[in-house]
Amino acid sequence: MNASVIIFYILSAFILASALLAVVSGKIFRSAIFLLFTLIGTAALFFWMGVEFIAAVQIIIYVGGIVVLIIFSIFLTQKSGDEMPKPLRNRSLFSVLALIFGFTFTYRLIYEYGFVQTAHKSFNVKVSEIGAQMLSTKEHGFVLPFEVVSILLLASMIGCIVIAMKIKSPERTDIQ
Numbered sequence: 001m002n003a004s005v006i007i008f009y010i011l012s013a014f015i016l017a018s019a020l021l022a023v024v025s026g027k028i029f030r031s032a033i034f035l036l037f038t039l040i041g042t043a044a045l046f047f048w049m050g051v052e053f054i055a056a057v058q059i060i061i062y063v064g065g066i067v068v069l070i071i072f073s074i075f076l077t078q079k080s081g082d083e084m085p086k087p088l089r090n091r092s093l094f095s096v097l098a099l100i101f102g103f104t105f106t107y108r109l110i111y112e113y114g115f116v117q118t119a120h121k122s123f124n125v126k127v128s129e130i131g132a133q134m135l136s137t138k139e140h141g142f143v144l145p146f147e148v149v150s151i152l153l154l155a156s157m158i159g160c161i162v163i164a165m166k167i168k169s170p171e172r173t174d175i176q
Contacts, residue, residue, distance in 0.1 A: 007048060015041035026083050029074055036067045053127050061149075069156055076161065 015038055022034035039062045046055035087095070134142045 008045075011041060011045045011048060015045065029071070032067060032070050032074060035070070036063060039063050039067060053125075053130055065153060069153065072157075 018034045018037035018041060022031045022038055025031040025034060039058060043055045043058040043063065046052075046058055133140070134146055137143055
């Protein structure tokens, strides 16, 4: 076993552990923080594979945008320190069945196809070319999906503010 395989196993164990903790944590704020660690671990895996642009997008969009939006939403609803309610029994049962199905399906795919080593192909695309392609208004440009994502984030932020404004704070009775 060489160092590359060891690094892969360490990153994979970190991602799986933090993802599991994000799902089973009893407090919603801790779940969001463990989600943050999961996404950072995924970005580290992308860096390890040599796909720096995808890793940077992972950090900027998901870690810097989505998770921060989730954490702001938690703080705006004033429920950051509260315990999450226990799931219903039938939901827990279906969760366990989905987990078993997922592991079985993954094991079957690995057993049937295995891991085949291919020739190492390097990613020779420059970040400037990717940026020019994303913001191009030509035939194969991606400016419309880029703008749709920004509108989606804006709508999510407005929705969080509206939800937070609807929550009435408990009236204080100790004021004379």
